[in-house]
Amino acid sequence: MSPTSTSQVSADYFTYPHRRPGVDHTRYGHRYLRALPKFEWPNGKRLLVWVTVHLEHFPMDMPSKPITPAGGMDRPYPSVWDFSTRDYGNRVGIFRLMKVLDRHGVKASAAMNSEVAERYPFLTQEIMRRGWEVMAAGVDMGHLHHSQIGREAEQALVEKSFGTLRRLTGQAVEGWHSPAFSQSAVTPELVAGAGGKFIADWINDELPYAFATANGELTQLPLSHDLSDHKVLFQQNMAVEDYEQQVNAAFDVLQAESMERGGRILSLSLSPWIVAQPSRIKGLDRLLARFAAADGAAFVTGGELAAAWNSHGPKT
């Protein structure tokens, strides 16, 4: 038998157009976290804890292709099970979560599908009453941003999300999170074009950095994905004890680095339908109690974080 070793690839398989110093695109320059000069956050703080609460709406008829977001409909249509399990977060989980966040004096960033604000005005009012920051997170979880939807359709989604949230909250709404961390090649341009100032979609760093778009520069913030309740408790199906252990371990490392090497950020990425289940909320409560009492730590919103970075972060 002769081995099947004839070439089946095109010539460009052996050309490497971006093989040179730095990354292989022009969105940002390469940077080593460890090489950044030591700095402090405003008011002498070392470790900023950024709490983001995802307010998500999963339509029962949402598509599963080309991307099924975590929390998408897993079962055959009509999956009342999936729909109502997610919707639980917007009626029960969020109020349980708010109570815990209130107790520890946390003002969160609410990364909202605009559909949630439209469907649940009372919930939106409660977010506003607490002085939380509203970030635009697309329209709903059935409308993800990816390269197959086309620029015009995507622009309409971006504008609808920002427009609806600005109208219903009265806030400037300058932050953006792409649902399910999914961007097309032009999402950053569309966000900047719609008045966005910062995004939280790329998971390659633990400090903000400048992110280039054809419509001006954005600040990219380090929203946790690997340590989110979405990932740990839902996708990876771990116990809340394992979640608590990991968040505590992250805090330990970041706190030590913040003293030795300079300001750090711990991002808590929370979903009311996941972490605010009765069996899990106490774990979060314990974490927040620890962080609230920690020396040199402070809770911030995304906008505050972007401002703190731009005023106090090393200029690189």
Place this chain on the structure above:
Amino acid sequence: MLREPFSYDYAPYQGRPKIEWPNGARVAFWVAPNIEFYELAPPPSPTRTVWYRPEPDILNYSMRDYGNRVGFHRMADVMAKYGVRGSVSLNVAVCDHFPEIIERCCELEWELFSHGVYNTRYLYNLSEDEQRKVIRDSRDTIKRASGQDLDGWLSPAISNGETTQDLLAEEGIKYTLDLFHDDQPMPVKVRRRQRLVSVPYMMECNDVPVLNFKNTPPERYLQIIKDHFDQLYEEGAESGTVMCVPLHPYLIGQPHRLAILDEALRYVTSHDKVWLATGREIAAWYEQNYYDRFAEWMKPFNATQEKV
């Protein structure tokens, strides 16, 4: 298609020639950090989709980019704390993209071996000449960046061709990590009978399958590493074993997992009969002292086996 790799002969884990590591060590322990570059817009592969989502798959790209921005230095600091050198499974284009990473590896006296050019360029669907081109690029790039010879190989994204092991031997590679069939080094069977050694590269202790495919909690991962080590340390009293911990800075360098690496290395290095080795050192020791003995001893178990 072949019905098996035809890269090795059968060798029962019983009655083998006794392996003695330097200084009476029971276990040759080595750590293999995978320092990788995944391209945002790679050329298509006829065999597999490269990314999981429509491109640009910024979630998965940026997750891996984290390793080169943040995770690498953190992981290297912990390894240096315990005097554990890395044997780097290197996408060699990293030498061109991030020369500072290679400089630090050299300062720490780590070994560099090849894991292909990019982790988004596979050996699938390549002719033998094209695979040779990848091997030679690796050899030249590592030499230029570090002055080191290329001795070891792990196929990029573990994408093997049917004759890859033959080509490695013909191109002067001394050890391969593509075979997961043993807890000791073994002779590799290649068509022109050069001496190529397989060194154990343990998927059971590799952070990608353990943490990402099997969704194992970090503390459980730590226990797996300790249990794995304890058993091999016990067996190593009879004949030397190898333990490998393959790592990826984008996973183990995360703040919520770093303590796992710290405790695992503290645990292993607290044992006195451990040889903290590199892949190259393990392969060379075996090749010089045991290759022939094993090859001879294995013959009766493979009397009817001929490469087709």
